[in-house]
Amino acid sequence: xxxxxxxxxxxxxxxxxxxxxxxxxxxxxxxxxxxxxxxxxxxxxxxxxxxxxxxxxxxxxxxxxxxxxxxxxxxxxxxxxxxxxxxxxxxxxxxxxxxxxxxxxxxxxxxxxxxxxxxxxxxxxxxxxxxxxxxxxxxxxxxxxxxxxxxxxxxxxxxxxxxxxxxxxxxxxxxxxxxxxxxxxxxxxxxxxxxxxxxxxxxxxxxxxxxxxxxxxxxxxxxxxxxxxxxxxxxxxxxxxxxxxxxxxxxxxxxxxxxxxxxxxxxxxxxxxxxxxxxxxxxxxxxxxxxxxxxxxxxxxxxxxxxxxxxxxxxxxxxxxxxxxxxxxxxxxxxxxxxxxxxxxxxxxxxxxxxxxxxxxxxxxxxxxxxxxxxxxxxxxxxxxxxxxxxxxxxxxxxxxxxxxxxxxxxxxxxxxxxxxxxxxxxxxxxxxxxxxxxxxxxxxxxxxxxxxxxxxxxxxxxxxxxxxxxxxxxxxxxxxxxxxxxxx
Amino acid sequence: xxxxxxxxxxxxxxxxxxxxxxxxxxxxxxxxxxxxxxxxxxxxxxxxxxxxxxxxxxxxxxxxxxxxxxxxxxxxxxxxxxxxxxxxxxxxxxxxxxxxxxxxxxxxxxxxxxxxxxxxxxxxxxxxxxxxxxxxxxxxxxxxxxxxxxxxxxxxxxxxxxxxxxxxxxxxxxxxxxxxxxxxxxxxxxxxxxxxxxxxxxxxxxxxxxxxxxxxxxxxxxxxxxxxxxxxxxxxxxxxxxxxxxxxxxxxxxxxxxxxxxxxxxxxxxxxxxxxxxxxxxxxxxxxxxxxxxxxxxxxxxxxxxxxxxxxxxxxxxxxxxxxxxxxxxxxxxxxxxxxxxxxxxxxxxxxxxxxxxxxxxxxxxxxxxxxxxxxxxxxxxxxxxxxxxxxxxxxxxxxxxxxxxxxxxxxxxxxxxxxxxxxxxxxxxxxxxxxxxxxxxxxxxxxxxxxxxxxxxxxxxxxxxxxxxxxxxxxxxxxxxxxxxxxx
Numbered sequence: 011x012x013x014x015x016x017x018x019x020x021x022x023x024x025x026x027x028x029x030x031x032x033x034x035x036x037x038x039x040x041x042x043x044x045x046x047x048x049x050x051x052x053x054x055x056x057x058x059x060x061x062x063x064x065x066x067x068x069x070x071x072x073x074x075x076x077x078x079x080x081x082x083x084x085x086x087x088x089x090x091x092x093x094x095x096x097x098x099x100x101x102x103x104x105x106x107x108x109x110x111x112x113x114x115x116x117x118x119x120x121x122x123x124x125x126x127x128x129x130x131x132x133x134x135x136x137x138x139x140x141x142x143x144x145x146x147x148x149x150x151x152x153x154x155x156x157x158x159x160x161x162x163x164x165x166x167x168x169x170x171x172x173x174x175x176x177x178x179x180x181x182x183x184x185x186x187x188x189x190x191x192x193x194x195x196x197x198x199x200x201x202x203x204x205x206x207x208x209x210x211x212x213x214x215x216x217x218x219x220x221x222x223x224x225x226x227x228x229x230x231x232x233x234x235x236x237x238x239x240x241x242x243x244x245x246x247x248x249x250x251x252x253x254x255x256x257x258x259x260x261x262x263x264x265x266x267x268x269x270x271x272x273x274x275x276x277x278x279x280x281x282x283x284x285x286x287x288x289x290x291x292x293x294x295x296x297x298x299x300x301x302x303x304x305x306x307x308x309x310x311x312x313x314x315x316x317x318x319x320x321x322x323x324x325x326x327x328x329x330x331x332x333x334x335x336x337x338x339x340x341x342x343x344x345x346x347x348x349x350x351x352x353x354x355x356x357x358x359x360x361x362x363x364x365x366x367x368x369x370x371x372x373x374x375x376x377x378x379x380x381x382x383x384x385x386x387x388x389x390x391x392x393x394x395x396x397x398x399x400x401x402x403x404x405x406x407x408x409x410x411x412x413x414x415x416x417x418x419x420x421x422x423x424x425x426x427x428x429x430x431x432x433x434x435x436x437x438x439x440x441x442x443x444x445x446x447x448x449x450x451x452x453x454x455x456x457x458x459x460x461x462x463x464x465x466x467x468x469x470x471x472x473x474x475x476x477x478x479x480x481x482x483x484x485x486x487x488x489x490x491x492x493x494x495x496x497x498x499x
Numbered sequence: 500x501x502x503x504x505x506x507x508x509x510x511x512x513x514x515x516x517x518x519x520x521x522x523x524x525x526x527x528x529x530x531x532x533x534x535x536x537x538x539x540x541x542x543x544x545x546x547x548x549x550x551x552x553x554x555x556x557x558x559x560x561x562x563x564x565x566x567x568x569x570x571x572x573x574x575x576x577x578x579x580x581x582x583x584x585x586x587x588x589x590x591x592x593x594x595x596x597x598x599x600x601x602x603x604x605x606x607x608x609x610x611x612x613x614x615x616x617x618x619x620x621x622x623x624x625x626x627x628x629x630x631x632x633x634x635x636x637x638x639x640x641x642x643x644x645x646x647x648x649x650x651x652x653x654x655x656x657x658x659x660x661x662x663x664x665x666x667x668x669x670x671x672x673x674x675x676x677x678x679x680x681x682x683x684x685x686x687x688x689x690x691x692x693x694x695x696x697x698x699x700x701x702x703x704x705x706x707x708x709x710x711x712x713x714x715x716x717x718x719x720x721x722x723x724x725x726x727x728x729x730x731x732x733x734x735x736x737x738x739x740x741x742x743x744x745x746x747x748x749x750x751x752x753x754x755x756x757x758x759x760x761x762x763x764x765x766x767x768x769x770x771x772x773x774x775x776x777x778x779x780x781x782x783x784x785x786x787x788x789x790x791x792x793x794x795x796x797x798x799x800x801x802x803x804x805x806x807x808x809x810x811x812x813x814x815x816x817x818x819x820x821x822x823x824x825x826x827x828x829x830x831x832x833x834x835x836x837x838x839x840x841x842x843x844x845x846x847x848x849x850x851x852x853x854x855x856x857x858x859x860x861x862x863x864x865x866x867x868x869x870x871x872x873x874x875x876x877x878x879x880x881x882x883x884x885x886x887x888x889x890x891x892x893x894x895x896x897x898x899x900x901x902x903x904x905x906x907x908x909x910x911x912x913x914x915x916x917x918x919x920x921x922x923x924x925x926x927x928x929x930x931x932x933x934x935x936x937x938x939x940x941x942x943x944x945x946x947x948x949x950x951x952x953x954x955x956x957x958x959x960x961x962x963x964x965x966x967x968x969x970x971x972x973x974x975x976x977x978x979x980x981x982x983x984x985x986x987x988x
Binding site for chain 1: 574577578579580582583586608609610611612682712715716718722725726728729732733735736738792795798849852853860861862863866
């Protein structure tokens, strides 16, 4: 937000007014809608959500984002996948599916591909697990950046891209070399040499900002410490495909929908989530993602197949009007984001290889985590994966860039640092000694409290009204316990 | 064994006569010895071992090594780490530690770093989980290769290395380019171009045999399919350090020890396992490994520290004589393996980066496995990780080389294939349709039956002799169940 202010940019809040569509809960799930921030779930699943989010947030509040090894029971939490935790602690099958959808939407990844400790560290860095999912104040999906100085037809500087553009202008366009992929970084006592296919650049320090799986492809001389190699070779990156569909008008708003859809993966429906993507000037659009195993299944199909399936799903969830979209283009329409249906698969870009973030597989965080940020000679590491606040987001990317820049300045010309910067540097170095959680978003706990209260009231009302349901439920619970007992025997 | 015979080489069996030392079971564990193939464990832990090996082998017998997706419940088995499975199914803390030692010895890796489905697939490819650990007939540690045509002082052709040397002679030394690391492979409709820092080679097909994490570092044009990229970027490689210590005489044999030690990781003892490494000509030696988290902890220390700690441990387990070793050298003594203490850390070699094998993190096998062998245009993939029998071993490496060579021949000059080769090729292609397990080692089941019988007899005898123990044990079991019940509530 500081940078947005510095560059004179503006944000607008994500449109969330109206009904949200929710379609999760097995192949026979009903399509439900809800107008509040509490998801459209049955009472039992709401209770399950409350207890699971409560457990995860409680664990998350014990995580040391800066040094996960200091988390109580770190080894055990890093030894299981997110999937294993959910299997153990979720009561209902619907909640398990729900968590799969969350993992797909947030990480572009299945819950069985990441360490549970990593998941709660990621949640802690965002201020709580619900912050990752919500578009309410303080949450990940709260703001969009207004597109200022671009025409509608061709807009490379639109949205958040404007930040990169302004930064490039600030340091001088001639200092940014595009189309020069780094193949090797050599260093000795004197300097570092950064090599591309055609050029080489001598420098006193290097900041590598690309994601760990791409940093691992660069050839380093001398070789990097084995701990760093082991780490970056084992940070799976997600798989997301983004689509934007433009319409003459935001018909869903008129029908009382917010444009937010959360859907279970199925053979017919490729999308996991959509949001309203209408610009402040009124160009109507829906933005959505095909993610995780769905991206894996759908990426090899024809674009027209995906498009037709997406449109069919939208018709199912929002009505016939969804079929009358303006038009569609793919990949090379990346600069025309808000005037076309763009199906953008980051996994197919050689220098992305996936999206949105690298996570950690089990057993990496407790052994290898310090290697993620620790400079290797003249090489310093930035990128959102190295952030301690909003790790995985643009916010984290900026935090990590500032931290790495300070590291280099402190090394090469410490006298140029302001007192404030010196203090920031000192604070960053002391972070390892501060094992407290990152609790900068009180809104989470409000939402959580509201959620718990509502579900408790609803559950009590329901059980009072339908005592049979209560008996059935206790019966089921007893059976689960007896089955566990029998298995154990 | 065919190749050994073809080259006129000879094998000798691993020396296993005498007591094996076993030191596992928490910080206060007793050092135990055993002269049979049944490990020196308490009755309860032996029972636990039996039930756990039985469960794992039963699951392992349902695995389709060629197509793990066909394994019943594949998704669930691939969604948990080996650690999670052990936590759930081992009864005793000692057995959990025991499985950690096994994972470290076999994979150079902690049980929390690999998919459980991968582990049982690996065991299935070896004929059962005990085959991975034993030196009995049909097991991984059965044979060593005799060193034939080399002097004692400098012996680059010694041991199994002789196979590579003879293969190189067979195709002509001039066809083998050493010191030419491949940096890029480009291909088009006409041919492939393999590039090193100084040379490039044009060819009609390429077989890449290096481990997946190194194959991932090569630059491919056009880029490889994203499934292959995701897979090879997420196959962690183990961390083993090998040491060989030579002595004037095999004093342990005279004292009735086999030279086999299995030890729990501790601050004092770096080693996980040792074997007798005495040559057929009588040069006395012990061979051992520092592995997994121990290798991680000890690799950054001074060599002399490691050596002293290893020797101290050997004195503790085998007696004072262990202190009088001949001498020690490191790394550049790799050609003098049997006349010195060599401490060899494969992780520090740029073109190894770890040892002995790449495993799969959870969630990779069920999505991405076919990409491991599937040719990408003119590029074919070999290496022990792609094998279906003794995956991870030299046997598997040879199987995979033969399979890849046949693939290339079938493509470039199918008429040169013998009928036998055509059949082998056909069989390999049909493997995907054959979901039966790899059951080529009946000896496993004998050992397992012997183990189960012995532990049952011992347990019955013990419980008859000490009824109090039985009551205690049932009491403990009841407490565990009640605790689980309470936790669930």
